[in-house]
Amino acid sequence: MYGPAFWWxxxxxxxxxxxxxxxxxxLFFFGLGALATALxxxxxPAGVAxxxxxxxxxxxxxxxxLRRLLKPVFAGRASRAGSAADGIVGSEGKVTEAITPEEAGRIVVNGTxxxxxxxxxxxxxRAVVVVGQRSLTLIVKGK
Structure with missing residues (x-):
């Protein structure tokens, strides 16, 4: 039947x-360990222990x-280009949860x-216009 090398x-x-x-x-490195054991x-011929x-x-x-060397390769490069926040200042949106000066609310802009x-x-x-951005919070004013 199949030997230990096959199963490893x-x-x-x-x-x-x-x-x-x-x-x-x-898990990738445990996979490498299993392949080394298979080899x-x-x-x-070696015992189970x-x-x-x-x-x-x-x-x-x-x-x-190897993890430190390979992690950047597998992670790729982060880029701000094309993120949901690009060019959002000046966009129009609609308020979904009321906004007050004391408490933040929620809006939808471009479907997000x-x-x-x-x-x-x-x-x-009510319709709003985005006038600024602070991290993931938009600053808006009524339209």
Whole structure:
């Protein structure tokens, strides 16, 4: 039937595929450890205890040795271009939750909901214009 090398290879491939669904870039290195163990048992017949020790050591060495180098490659580059906030100042929106000078409300601009503040009271349903932005909060005035 299938030997330990086959099963370690399957485990390694599954862990690497699972990395696509789980953030953090950790499972990938356990997958590398499983593939290293598969290579070991393919070349040298080893007992289960030795296989588990090799898996643990290979996984931890690859995790701590390679993660820092590979994380930027897997993470990609962050870019502000094309974000939802680009060019939002000057856009028109509609108030969905009333805004008062003391308490922020909510608005919809270009189909996206935002937290909004204003120096004036603006009731729900009223049109507004975005005059500024502070982090993820828009500053608006009534239209």
């Amino acid at each position: 290879t399957i485990v390694g491939i599954v862990l690497m595929i699972l990395e696509l669904a789980v953030p953090g870039l950790v 070991l048992v393919l070349i040298f 030795l296989q588990l020790i090799v898996f643990a050591i290979a996984s931890l060495v690859s995790l701590f040795g 909901g935002w937290k909004a503040e204003s120096e004036e009271s603006i009731e729900a349903g």
